[in-house]
Amino acid sequence: MFPQQEAIERWLLAYQERLLSEGCNPEQRYVAMKAINPKYILRNYLLQQAIDLAKENDFSLVSQLLDMLQAPYDDKPEYAGYAKPPPAWGKGMAISCSS
Numbered sequence: 001m002f003p004q005q006e007a008i009e010r011w012l013l014a015y016q017e018r019l020l021s022e023g024c025n026p027e028q029r030y031v032a033m034k035a036i037n038p039k040y041i042l043r044n045y046l047l048q049q050a051i052d053l054a055k056e057n058d059f060s061l062v063s064q065l066l067d068m069l070q071a072p073y074d075d076k077p078e079y080a081g082y083a084k085p086p087p088a089w090g091k092g093m094a095i096s097c098s099s
Contacts, residue, residue: 038072039083045090046082 002008019029042065050061068079086093 034073039075040068040072040079042069043082043086043090044093045086048090048093 024032046061046065050065053059053061064079065082068076068082
């Protein structure tokens with residue numbers, strides 16, 4: 001997942017040291033991180049798919065994404081696929097704000 005293996009290993013070691021210095025136990029850290037990091041984010045490839053469907057008068061994906069994003073921190077099993085990394089074709093996709 002990380003093309004620069006040495007760099008990520010150095011970062012992870014430094015991060016581990018910082019965690020130890022903060023004295024926060026893993027359970028507390030998990031709760032704190034979950035509270036500020038959404039499970040679901042609107043990715044460009046999802047937005048493009050919703051736009052493409054909407055152009056055909058199919059707003060089903062727009063509705064799904066809206067429902068998902070109204071509570072982005074909540075675990076919603078029906079949207080588990082949206083929490084995964086983007087597919088290869090969707091990486092690096094850019095959408096302008098005028099889309």
